[in-house]
Amino acid sequence: xxxxxxxxxxxxxxxxxxxxxxxxxxxxxxxxxxxxxxxxxxxxxxxxxxxxxxxxxxxxxxxxxxxxxxxxxxxxxxxxxxxxxxxxxxxxxxxxxxxxxxxxxxxxxxxxxxxxxxxxxxxxxxxxxx
Numbered sequence: 417x418x419x420x421x422x423x424x425x426x427x428x429x430x431x432x433x434x435x436x437x438x439x440x441x442x443x444x445x446x447x448x449x450x451x452x453x454x455x456x457x458x459x460x461x462x463x464x465x466x467x468x469x470x471x472x473x474x475x476x477x478x479x480x481x482x483x484x485x486x487x488x489x490x491x492x493x494x495x496x497x498x499x500x501x502x503x504x505x506x507x508x509x510x511x512x513x514x515x516x517x518x519x520x521x522x523x524x525x526x527x528x529x530x531x532x533x534x535x536x537x538x539x540x541x542x543x544x545x546x
């Protein structure tokens with residue numbers, strides 16, 4: 417890389433670093449994003465069982481860390497925002513990995529149960545048009 421290219425890229429790199437620092441997501445937002453990725457992986461019909469298992473393993477380890485961070489986040493204590501209230505009111509959905517371990521059930525089973533889908537309702541479901 418020549419000196420002119422370096423002199424052009426340096427200000428760009430500084431601008432990128434400064435702009436990314438301004439848009440920080442909180443612990444609950446990061447947790448929600450990773451949980452959405454996990455649910456999408458669980459429900460994806462295009463993944464092979466091995467691909468699904470690999471992606472779930474990665475998401476689980478990330479979620480464990482993010483759930484711990486959210487549970488220990490002092491800045492959330494005493495906040496009365498709807499997002500914070502809803503997150504802690506729906507513990508089993510928000511802290512999916514911790515709740516599945518505590519209840520000794522699989523992630524998918526717990527998630528389906530929390531959103532109100534049972535094995536019986538799945539077995540009775542029919543494919544059709546609305």
